[in-house]
Amino acid sequence: MSRWRRRLRTRVVASFAGGALALGVGIAGLTYASTRSFLIHQREASAVRQARANARLVRNVIRSDNPDVGRLLASLQTPASSRSLLFHDGRWSSTTLGADTDLIPQRLSRIVIAEHVAARQRVATPSGAAVIVGVPLESDDAYFEVFPFTDVTRALTILAWSLGGAALVMVAGATAVGVWGSGRVLRPLTDVGRTAATIAGGDLTARLDVGGDEDLLALALGFNSMVETLRERIERDARFASDVSHELRSPLTTLRSATQVMERRKDRLDERSRRALELLGDEVRRFERMVSDLLEISRFDAGVADLERDEVDVETLVRSSLRAEGADAPVERRGGRFAFVDNRRVERAVRNIARNARLYAGGVSRVLVSVGDDGGCTITIDDSGPGVPVAERDHIFERFARGAAGSERSSTDGSGLGLALVREHIALHGGTVHVTDAEGGGARFVIDLPGAARPPATPSLT
Amino acid sequence: MAHVLLIEDDDRIRETTRFVLEDEGFQVAEERTGEAGVDACSAHAPDCVLLDLMLPGMDGFETCRALRRTSDVPILMLTARADSYDVVAGLEAGADDYVTKPFEPDELVARVRALLRRTGRTRPEVETIVLGDLEIRPDAGVVFKAGELLSLTKTEFLLLCELAASPGRVFTRDVLLETVWGYAYAGDGKIVDTHVHRLRRKIEDDPTEPQHIVTVRGLGYRAVR
Numbered sequence: 177m178s179r180w181r182r183r184l185r186t187r188v189v190a191s192f193a194g195g196a197l198a199l200g201v202g203i204a205g206l207t208y209a210s211t212r213s214f215l216i217h218q219r220e221a222s223a224v225r226q227a228r229a230n231a232r233l234v235r236n237v238i239r240s241d242n243p244d245v246g247r248l249l250a251s252l253q254t255p256a257s258s259r260s261l262l263f264h265d266g267r268w269s270s271t272t273l274g275a276d277t278d279l280i281p282q283r284l285s286r287i288v289i290a291e292h293v294a295a296r297q298r299v300a301t302p303s304g305a306a307v308i309v310g311v312p313l314e315s316d317d318a319y320f321e322v323f324p325f326t327d328v329t330r331a332l333t334i335l336a337w338s339l340g341g342a343a344l345v346m347v348a349g350a351t352a353v354g355v356w357g358s359g360r361v362l363r364p365l366t367d368v369g370r371t372a373a374t375i376a377g378g379d380l381t382a383r384l385d386v387g388g389d390e391d392l393l394a395l396a397l398g399f400n401s402m403v404e405t406l407r408e409r410i411e412r413d414a415r416f417a418s419d420v421s422h423e424l425r426s427p428l429t430t431l432r433s434a435t436q437v438m439e440r441r442k443d444r445l446d447e448r449s450r451r452a453l454e455l456l457g458d459e460v461r462r463f464e465r466m467v468s469d470l471l472e473i474s475r476f477d478a479g480v481a482d483l484e485r486d487e488v489d490v491e492t493l494v495r496s497s498l499r500a501e502g503a504d505a506p507v508e509r510r511g512g513r514f515a516f517v518d519n520r521r522v523e524r525a526v527r528n529i530a531r532n533a534r535l536y537a538g539g540v541s542r543v544l545v546s547v548g549d550d551g552g553c554t555i556t557i558d559d560s561g562p563g564v565p566v567a568e569r570d571h572i573f574e575r576f577a578r579g580a581a582g583s584e585r586s587s588t589d590g591s592g593l594g595l596a597l598v599r600e601h602i603a604l605h606g607g608t609v610h611v612t613d614a615e616g617g618g619a620r621f622v623i624d625l626p627g628a629a630r631p632p633a634t635p636s637l638t
Numbered sequence: 639m640a641h642v643l644l645i646e647d648d649d650r651i652r653e654t655t656r657f658v659l660e661d662e663g664f665q666v667a668e669e670r671t672g673e674a675g676v677d678a679c680s681a682h683a684p685d686c687v688l689l690d691l692m693l694p695g696m697d698g699f700e701t702c703r704a705l706r707r708t709s710d711v712p713i714l715m716l717t718a719r720a721d722s723y724d725v726v727a728g729l730e731a732g733a734d735d736y737v738t739k740p741f742e743p744d745e746l747v748a749r750v751r752a753l754l755r756r757t758g759r760t761r762p763e764v765e766t767i768v769l770g771d772l773e774i775r776p777d778a779g780v781v782f783k784a785g786e787l788l789s790l791t792k793t794e795f796l797l798l799c800e801l802a803a804s805p806g807r808v809f810t811r812d813v814l815l816e817t818v819w820g821y822a823y824a825g826d827g828k829i830v831d832t833h834v835h836r837l838r839r840k841i842e843d844d845p846t847e848p849q850h851i852v853t854v855r856g857l858g859y860r861a862v863r
Contacts, residue, residue: 425739425740426648426651426718426739427650428739428740429648429651429654429655429739429741430648430650430651430654431740432740432741433654433655433657433658433743436658436661436744437654437657437658437661440661464740486856487855487856488856489856492812
């Protein structure tokens with residue numbers, strides 16, 4: 177369950193982070209693109225405006241007789257970074273010393289100089305992007321001005337970094353919100369899981385807190401009403417079992433006593449009546465056991481069977497259980513003396529196995545009890561029968577299951593629930609029971625009872 | 639011939655149970671309700687009461703408490719469920735023992751005989767046992783705590799005598815069932831536990847911190863001189 181939760185949570189956080197990333201990158205990209213196009217557009221517009229103004233100045237100057245082109249260019253109002261070039265009388269002059277003329281693409285110079293059309297073109301220069309504006313003058317003269325994008329590029333770089341940083345912060349923030357939010361959102365689910373586990377553990381009074389979030393009220397109320405319905409049904413079943421108990425036990429009590437009264441007078445009966453009475457007595461006893469086994473198992477089904485652990489002298493318990501079933505097999509003990517188990521349930525388990533052995537397997541041949549230090553114990557019961565085939569070993573603990581030996585003698589007084597009850601009694605301890613081969617051919621039933629934490633010790637013996 | 643009062647509302651069970659008991663030589667008086675049972679008990683002083691727990695009107699527990707207010711007659715209760723709180727509640731109400739329906743007729747008779755055997759038993763060999771602030775006179779069947787007479791049922795009294803007669807010795811539940819209840823076979827330790835619990839409420843200053851009868855975990859009980 178925790179793995180499922182982890183995965184769900186991971187998914188929630190990942191979608192938060194993914195969403196934030198997509199949103200961040202989208203917004204940053206759009207902002208960058210629109211800012212960039214706006215800045216460049218502005219830059220080009222101002223470049224064109226300035227180039228035109230400068231071209232007008234240059235045109236006025238070179239119309240005069242002896243223009244000092246060098247001074248003219250130097251006197252032009254240009255931003256520090258831009259450079260002016262003049263094509264005058266078939267010669268290039270420039271504000272800078274370098275041969276900037278090769279900066280100007282041939283196509284641009286042809287359009288401006290040969291076709292007398294003002295034009296601009298973006299170019300890549302070794303020092304960065306730039307725009308060159310060309311304005312035709314009289315005859316074949318032309319004025320060019322190179323405007324580098326250095327400042328725009330720098331601004332865009334800063335903008336790009338800022339936007340990238342903002343996107344990262346956004347992703348980190350969204351991840352954090354996702355972690356926190358999914359934790360909050362999943363907490364009610366965790367509560368539901370924990371409560372469900374408590375209920376599955378047998379505590380039918382556990383409920384979800386409905387005083388919390390209003391959005392979760394429907395879930396809490398629905399869950400609680402489901403548990404309430406279940407509890408009512410379980411209690412109805414349990415009540416039904418106890419009602420059946422009372423209803424069946426009363427007539428059985430009468431039957432049993434009436435049979436006894438007749439059995440005391442059987443000498444006065446004829447042969448046939450005596451035999452009929454015998455059969456009646458046997459069947460009443462068998463019926464009695466079936467009813468009591470059915471009621472016992474219905475308590476397990478209703479979940480109302482509870483475990484009463486106590487310090488139990490297991491060897492003595494096993495001996496008296498065997499004696500009650502008329503078995504006198506040797507009992508050997510290893511380890512300690514006291515186990516912390518439910519006296520009555522262990523007794524029922526041992527008795528049922530012993531009865532099973534008596535009815536179907538020639539009786540109990542040997543018993544080994546070993547008690548661990550942790551309050552657990554293992555009880556191994558061997559019988560003298562033919563053993564249980566491997567294929568039937570699980571099957572025999574099912575209700576009303578009868579092995580090969582059982583079906584041959586189905587008229588014996590088994591209830592069909594004996595071994596199923598053994599498994600239930602042992603399972604209630606958290607233990608297991610299984611059947612295997614005994615040395616010498618019989619079946620071996622192994623009851624494994626785990627220990628449990630003992631309550632604090634009382635004052636010791638003086 | 640011992641007199642048994644049978645309080646049971648189910649006509650068929652009452653009749654067949656009476657047959658079983660009469661076959662064994664008991665003299666049986668029958669009542670159908672708790673109220674009539676209490677009256678019959680004070681009128682005829684039976685040697686033993688068989689009490690059904692599920693009675694119409696005044697139920698078995700109430701009847702048991704009502705009987706106990708006036709009498710220490712041994713009470714054997716008939717219950718439908720052995721694994722429920724009924725047993726403990728019945729014992730707490732003052733019953734001495736119980737059988738579960740449907741009971742084995744032989745077992746019922748054995749329990750009644752054991753109860754009656756106890757009732758007639760006395761211990762003339764010891765005059766007084768002193769256990770802390772308790773003074774027990776087995777022959778007279780009385781117990782004083784700090785000079786004050788305590789009201790104990792016969793079973794509680796026998797249990798106290800048995801433990802007090804050998805202070806320090808640990809009695810297992812099985813041994814007590816055998817000596818006090820007269821069981822020749824393994825019985826239910828719950829009877830012993832409930833009676834010790836009830837006895838402690840009468841003889842101990844603080845029943846949760848017993849000074850006279852202490853529990854020996856996993857073994858049973860012992861008296862402290």
